[in-house]
Amino acid sequence: xxxxxALTFNIHSGYLEAIVRGHRSGxxxxxxxxxxxxCETLDDIKMHLSATEYGPYLQNEPSPLHTTTIVEKCTLKLxxxxxxxxxxxxxxxxxxxxxxxxxxxxxxVVLIVTGxxxxxxxHELLEKCxxxxxxxxxxxxxxxxxxxxxxxxxxxxxxxxxxxxxxxxSEDLDDMNIEIMRNTLYKAYLEDFYDFCQKLxxxxxEIMSDLLAxxxxxxxxxxxxxxxxxxxxxxxxxxxxxxxxxxxxxxxxELAVCEDIDQVRGVMEKYPPYQTIFAKLSYGESxxxxxxxxxxxxxxxxxxxxxxxxxxxxxxxxxxREQEIRNLMWISECVAQNQKSRVHDSVVFIF
Amino acid sequence: xxxxxxxxxxxxxxxxxxxxAIGIAIAIGVSxxxxxxxxxxxxxxxxxxxxxxxxxxxxxxxxVIFCEAVAIYGVIVAIILQTKLESVPTxxxxxxxxxxxxxxIFASGIIVGFANLVCGLCVGIIGSSCALSDAQNSTLFVxxxxxxxxxxxxxxxxVIVGIIMSAQASWPSKNA
Numbered sequence: 001x002x003x004x005x006a007l008t009f010n011i012h013s014g015y016l017e018a019i020v021r022g023h024r025s026g027x028x029x030x031x032x033x034x035x036x037x038x039c040e041t042l043d044d045i046k047m048h049l050s051a052t053e054y055g056p057y058l059q060n061e062p063s064p065l066h067t068t069t070i071v072e073k074c075t076l077k078l079x080x081x082x083x084x085x086x087x088x089x090x091x092x093x094x095x096x097x098x099x100x101x102x103x104x105x106x107x108x109v110v111l112i113v114t115g116x117x118x119x120x121x122x123h124e125l126l127e128k129c130x131x132x133x134x135x136x137x138x139x140x141x142x143x144x145x146x147x148x149x150x151x152x153x154x155x156x157x158x159x160x161x162x163x164x165x166x167x168x169x170s171e172d173l174d175d176m177n178i179e180i181m182r183n184t185l186y187k188a189y190l191e192d193f194y195d196f197c198q199k200l201x202x203x204x205x206e207i208m209s210d211l212l213a214x215x216x217x218x219x220x221x222x223x224x225x226x227x228x229x230x231x232x233x234x235x236x237x238x239x240x241x242x243x244x245x246x247x248x249x250x251x252x253x254e255l256a257v258c259e260d261i262d263q264v265r266g267v268m269e270k271y272p273p274y275q276t277i278f279a280k281l282s283y284g285e286s287x288x289x290x291x292x293x294x295x296x297x298x299x300x301x302x303x304x305x306x307x308x309x310x311x312x313x314x315x316x317x318x319x320x321r322e323q324e325i326r327n328l329m330w331i332s333e334c335v336a337q338n339q340k341s342r343v344h345d346s347v348v349f350i351f
Numbered sequence: 352x353x354x355x356x357x358x359x360x361x362x363x364x365x366x367x368x369x370x371x372a373i374g375i376a377i378a379i380g381v382s383x384x385x386x387x388x389x390x391x392x393x394x395x396x397x398x399x400x401x402x403x404x405x406x407x408x409x410x411x412x413x414x415v416i417f418c419e420a421v422a423i424y425g426v427i428v429a430i431i432l433q434t435k436l437e438s439v440p441t442x443x444x445x446x447x448x449x450x451x452x453x454x455x456i457f458a459s460g461i462i463v464g465f466a467n468l469v470c471g472l473c474v475g476i477i478g479s480s481c482a483l484s485d486a487q488n489s490t491l492f493v494x495x496x497x498x499x500x501x502x503x504x505x506x507x508x509x510v511i512v513g514i515i516m517s518a519q520a521s522w523p524s525k526n527a
Contacts, residue, residue, distance in 0.1 A: 006392070006476045006479075007388070007392075007472065007476075010391065010392045010395045010396060010479060011391070011395075014392065014395030014396050014399065014479065015395045015396075015398055015399040016399065017396070017399065017483075018395070018396045018397070018398070018399025018400040018402075018482070018483055018486075019399045019400075019402060019403075021399075021400065021483050021486070021487070022399070022400060022402055022403025022404065022486060023403070025403060025404075025486070025487050026403070308479070308480055308483065
């Protein structure tokens, strides 16, 4: 019952909620980012990070460091924390935690299929996969020739199986179809996650529907912008939009017919929450759109921690950590390539 | 003239000692339920938060102690109530005085039991939030403690009214 979760939430999930809030206090602050942005070399970055919670993960790395090593070790920390929480969780929290990783699973599947298409070695691809999205038979994805085989051989045993009903065709896999497959899968995943949260009810449903609606709307805008000028038809574009969120259904109608960025801007400015995002960009510019969306997302994720006794904090923590790892990757790349002036282009401060 | 099968007739035929015994049982039973509920709500958050911030453990035991106090109120009132029970001769069991005494012990038990139930819940939930916010920022602890103190006053109100109720539970004297 909404409002009375405080009475029974702690029976199963009180300990884990307290743990995830403890992890949140270890996220890097603006002061840490300022220190990191002043670094000259990757070894400086490693030294600054060893004073934070990433210390134990980075201290055994030999120099010379690569940016990929830093990102890999930081991701390893996130994976360890996630696995610890997953092992302690009971239903329905354990299903909820697993839902958070299906997005990474979809990305890994697409990565391997694309890589195989371009004749890359499977092992090389497996190393690039995100560790949160691994499943047992992932290496066999390299064998499939079209989507039907993909499904029949590998994916029917994974949690992604129910998302495939809309995109099984016998067409051969090529770049365009793979992107469409990725977006169709992600659409089905978001809708499934949304329904699951609605079933959970209470504060979880309220907070997660806001976060997932923002995600769905953001993806709709990105799909629109990325498919301007390609051979994706309007109907195909419509089919890739999720059926929930602030933009559903009228915004989707308008976005489907957009042919350039200014038209997209015109559509989005009718919705007050997105008006503020698009107001930050000047006309004709789309590079800063990603950063503006990330900032808005971080703002909403931090708000999820304001309430107690719901599952949204777990989702918010995982996303904030991923944002932090993105920040670290950007800073490391800027430092490694000696482009420190561009560091602040893409770093989103969390606190 | 009342019909022989009316509900009021049936209720009046229940022995006042039944009501008294149920009242005493509720006083202690439901109070302990409230205390236990509050302790597990605050304890699970306290344990998880103390992993990242071990300094909070000793201070936040105060929340657990406030919940425990609620159970102690229930025990005290139950003991007081049971001293109010007296035997009356069989002819006097259904006299109005006896019924009044039985009902007031019953009411006292319900008052104390349910006041302590909600007090224990209240202190438990606030204690959980207190532990989590103390782990992030230690200046918040004393401020949230003030809220807890107001919460635990609710149990005290219940105890006071319960004791006043039961103070005038006088059974008819033996030679009436």
